[in-house]
Amino acid sequence: MSRLDRQSFLGADSDRILHDLTVGYVGLGGGGSHVAQQAAHLGVGGHVLVDGDIVEDTNLNRLVNGTAKDAKDKRLKVDVAARTIKAVNPSARVKKCPVPWQQALEELKGCDVIIGGLDSVVAKDDLDRFCRRHLIPYIDMGMDVHDTGGQYLIAGQVVLSSPGCPCLRCFGVVTEDGLAQEAKRYGAAGSRPQVVWPNGVLASLAIGLLTQLVTPWHRGNVSSAYLEYDGNKNTVRCSPRVAMLGDRPCPHMSELETGDARFDIREDPKRKPSSPVAADEATDGAAAQSATRRLLRKLGIRLRPASET
Amino acid sequence: MKFTFKATPALFARARQDLARKHPFAHERVGFVIAGCARADDGLIVITARDYMPVEDEDYIRNPNVGAMIGSGAMRKGLQRAYATRSALFHIHTHGGRGTPEFSSVDIKDAQNFVPSFFNVVPAMPHGLIVLSNDSARGRVWVAPKKKPVYVHRFVAVGSPLVRYGEVA
Numbered sequence: 001m002s003r004l005d006r007q008s009f010l011g012a013d014s015d016r017i018l019h020d021l022t023v024g025y026v027g028l029g030g031g032g033s034h035v036a037q038q039a040a041h042l043g044v045g046g047h048v049l050v051d052g053d054i055v056e057d058t059n060l061n062r063l064v065n066g067t068a069k070d071a072k073d074k075r076l077k078v079d080v081a082a083r084t085i086k087a088v089n090p091s092a093r094v095k096k097c098p099v100p101w102q103q104a105l106e107e108l109k110g111c112d113v114i115i116g117g118l119d120s121v122v123a124k125d126d127l128d129r130f131c132r133r134h135l136i137p138y139i140d141m142g143m144d145v146h147d148t149g150g151q152y153l154i155a156g157q158v159v160l161s162s163p164g165c166p167c168l169r170c171f172g173v174v175t176e177d178g179l180a181q182e183a184k185r186y187g188a189a190g191s192r193p194q195v196v197w198p199n200g201v202l203a204s205l206a207i208g209l210l211t212q213l214v215t216p217w218h219r220g221n222v223s224s225a226y227l228e229y230d231g232n233k234n235t236v237r238c239s240p241r242v243a244m245l246g247d248r249p250c251p252h253m254s255e256l257e258t259g260d261a262r263f264d265i266r267e268d269p270k271r272k273p274s275s276p277v278a279a280d281e282a283t284d285g286a287a288a289q290s291a292t293r294r295l296l297r298k299l300g301i302r303l304r305p306a307s308e309t
Numbered sequence: 310m311k312f313t314f315k316a317t318p319a320l321f322a323r324a325r326q327d328l329a330r331k332h333p334f335a336h337e338r339v340g341f342v343i344a345g346c347a348r349a350d351d352g353l354i355v356i357t358a359r360d361y362m363p364v365e366d367e368d369y370i371r372n373p374n375v376g377a378m379i380g381s382g383a384m385r386k387g388l389q390r391a392y393a394t395r396s397a398l399f400h401i402h403t404h405g406g407r408g409t410p411e412f413s414s415v416d417i418k419d420a421q422n423f424v425p426s427f428f429n430v431v432p433a434m435p436h437g438l439i440v441l442s443n444d445s446a447r448g449r450v451w452v453a454p455k456k457k458p459v460y461v462h463r464f465v466a467v468g469s470p471l472v473r474y475g476e477v478a
Contacts, residue, residue, distance in 0.1 A: 020473065095350075110349035112471060133466045134347055135315040135357045163467050164317040214468045223469035255317070256394060258357035259345015264433040265452050269348055 015276025022046030031117030034203030035302035126163035316358035319351035425454035
């Protein structure tokens with residue numbers, strides 16, 4: 001019996017497919033830590049871990065495998081995730097990128113699938129566009145606790161945004177209104193409420209979509225998905241937007257825009273800065289915003305972290 | 310330096326469908342794929358297909374010695390599109406059948422004559438040659454006009470399911 005025998009229904013070749021797969025995780029907080037752990041159990045061989053944050057006491061209510069000692073030692077979240085993965089699968093290929101994702105572009109471009117657990121709407125939008133530019137399916141997880149006047153509503157969603165299919169903008173996860181509201185709140189201190197079990201549900205849905213994408217065990221098509229979670233009713237349903245959009249091509253980013261706009265085969269990559277494509281992406285909001293964030297940090301203005309779910 | 314070639318299944322299907330059509334006199338059809346590129350880590354270059362361009366019927370030339378011969382008009386159209394979009398340009402045809410296809414000696418010899426000239430028009434991008442089967446592909450990439458081409462390490466159909474094939478060790 002091998003470690004993966006009980007999941008052989010995923011296909012005769014599923015062990016090899018999963019072993020050869022490289023998944024990128026952007027954000028290794030409450031959502032990402034769950035996802036990385038499940039991917040390791042599933043047999044995913046390659047893991048690119050991207051998160052610049054360290055473990056804090058306030059993360060321990062939801063950070064899977066995060067310990068009080070990790071918080072005391074100010075351990076990086078990528079180290080906690082790497083430790084988890086290696087404990088399950090010692091031969092896993094793990095790359096740790098303890099930086100904002102905009103500084104790990106080369107590592108992410110080599111991924112087969114990227115899973116994001118980002119709070120910020122701008123960041124979700126930018127990561128989705130990055131993935132489309134490089135023909136990488138993107139699975140986005142999002143969770144929120146809404147105050148409905150003395151009561152709370154836990155809601156979340158998991159979206160699979162594949163090249164050639166509806167994107168986060170098509171699905172209405174990223175809207176101009178959402179971006180504008182976030183811009184208004186920009187710089188405001190305080191953190192969003194987060195709790196462990198909805199993250200676990202969303203992470204499991206994300207891993208389900210990943211598995212269906214690479215080792216489909218049935219004939220259902222999952223090139224596109226939008227799963228809505230209602231934490232009060234304990235239900236998950238497929239969003240009606242999926243049927244509404246059907247096979248309509250995404251109008252927000254054309255396949256003609258794939259690749260790096262400034263790519264030059266004649267350039268020696270060894271002479272370039274560590275993340276040569278950062279300049280290309282700087283036209284997008286996220287990189288420009290991260291420069292603004294750096295400036296604000298220098299000025300001593302504290303910002304709400306954007307990389308946790 | 311390793312190359313991965315990615316495309317949506319829709320683009321691969323469009324190419325296969327077009328290349329399978331009968332031509333009035335040519336034995337086979339050819340086409341072009343334009344593509345973007347990006348450097349990933351570990352020396353990997355990811356080629357991302359942008360569009361498939363069929364060669365129009367009138368751009369074929371009668372030549373009983375080869376499966377298909379195209380005129381300068383077809384090459385010009387391909388190169389114009391690659392120039393306008395700053396794209397890598399790949400000549401593509403199919404051998405049909407199943408499994409990873411191999412280039413014929415004629416494929417390799419012909420490509421050596423025309424692919425290096427693509428660099429005159431778009432010198433910043435790699436260019437090359439792709440041969441399809443019904444379920445796999447093989448590719449050769451030139452990084453400079455006077456350098457030897459290398460094989461595409463892996464093809465990826467980015468869809469549902471996500472499939473990797475044509476892997477070269």
